[in-house]
Amino acid sequence: xxxxxxxxxxxxxxxxxxxxxxxxxxxxxxxxxxxxxxxxxxxxxxxxxxxxxxxxxxxxxxxxxxxxxxxxxxxxxxxxxxxxxxxxxxxxxxxxxxxxxxxxxxxxxxxxxxxxxxxxxxxxxxxxxxxxxxxxxxxxxxxxxxxxxxxxxxxxxxxxxxxxxxxxxxxxxxxxxxxxxxxxxxxxxxxxxxxxxxxxxxxxxxxxxxxxxxxxxxxxxxxxxxxxxxxxxxxxxxxxxxxxxxxxxxxxxxxxxxxxxxxxxxxxxxxxxxxxxxxxxxxxxxxxxxxxxxxxxxxxxxxxxxxxxxxxxxxxxx
Numbered sequence: 217x218x219x220x221x222x223x224x225x226x227x228x229x230x231x232x233x234x235x236x237x238x239x240x241x242x243x244x245x246x247x248x249x250x251x252x253x254x255x256x257x258x259x260x261x262x263x264x265x266x267x268x269x270x271x272x273x274x275x276x277x278x279x280x281x282x283x284x285x286x287x288x289x290x291x292x293x294x295x296x297x298x299x300x301x302x303x304x305x306x307x308x309x310x311x312x313x314x315x316x317x318x319x320x321x322x323x324x325x326x327x328x329x330x331x332x333x334x335x336x337x338x339x340x341x342x343x344x345x346x347x348x349x350x351x352x353x354x355x356x357x358x359x360x361x362x363x364x365x366x367x368x369x370x371x372x373x374x375x376x377x378x379x380x381x382x383x384x385x386x387x388x389x390x391x392x393x394x395x396x397x398x399x400x401x402x403x404x405x406x407x408x409x410x411x412x413x414x415x416x417x418x419x420x421x422x423x424x425x426x427x428x429x430x431x432x433x434x435x436x437x438x439x440x441x442x443x444x445x446x447x448x449x450x451x452x453x454x455x456x457x458x459x460x461x462x463x464x465x466x467x468x469x470x471x472x473x474x475x476x477x478x479x480x481x482x483x484x485x486x487x488x489x490x491x492x493x494x495x496x497x498x499x500x501x502x503x504x505x506x507x508x509x510x511x512x513x514x515x516x517x518x519x520x521x522x523x524x525x526x527x528x529x530x531x532x533x534x
């Protein structure tokens with residue numbers, strides 16, 4: 217465990233990383249390395265998120281098996297439990313641990329009982345990376361059974377969280393394309409109830425590969441964005457809503473994902489539609505990504521609609 221000087225030095229290094237111009241994956245890997253210099257972590261999950269829906273759009277995973285990813289998403293959207301990511305994003309405390317939330321009785325957490333303990337994991341520290349108004353990602357740090365996270369470690373993560381949120385915001389808007397994409401039109405992917413792939417259109421297969429490339433390591437069996445929007449069905453369907461997220465793929469293309477159950481399927485299969493985002497669909501992301509004021513966002517909307525400058529001025533009364 218680090219002392220106060222060690223935590224302060226690590227905090228300065230993380231702040232420097234936040235402004236180093238790294239890609240999203242490079243930045244997240246570098247942050248996890250810095251965390252491990254002062255906090256013992258045995259496994260970690262570090263995701264980006266759609267700020268409008270808070271669904272995971274990509275993930276960096278270290279020492280977390282592929283088969284656990286779907287189980288954690290099941291818990292997030294289907295099972296009552298402590299320290300849900302959305303609660304952290306909306307609540308006053310951005311950082312929480314299993315030890316704190318359960319007052320030391322981990323058996324009250326279904327996630328601990330059903331997923332973590334069978335995998336040899338003990339305490340977990342979860343954090344929402346939020347700027348002043350918007351959440352851009354989440355992380356979950358796991359320890360093998362043993363000592364829980366301490367108050368100084370929790371305080372350290374809370375101190376660096378806003379800087380990490382700002383860095384994730386910039387990464388989303390400035391990320392360079394790392395691969396070409398032959399896909400252009402909408403693609404459809406069909407998933408079984410356990411989220412294994414049943415079928416896909418040719419465009420769907422290409423979009424899957426494009427999305428898998430923004431995960432590290434490249435996700436198997438499905439990209440995190442696809443798993444997240446599919447599992448979110450359990451949360452929103454009762455309200456008659458359709459889960460959706462906006463994500464920037466490895467090709468640099470902005471994509472929108474929608475999910476719905478196939479009512480004609482014998483076993484509740486899930487259809488995920490993946491399609492290029494329209495200008496209107498990108499407006500909220502651009503406004504949030506560049507931290508625009510309400511007035512600036514209104515101006516952006518009119519510009520993207522192709523209105524003349526004079527028309528915009530008249531509508532805004534400037």
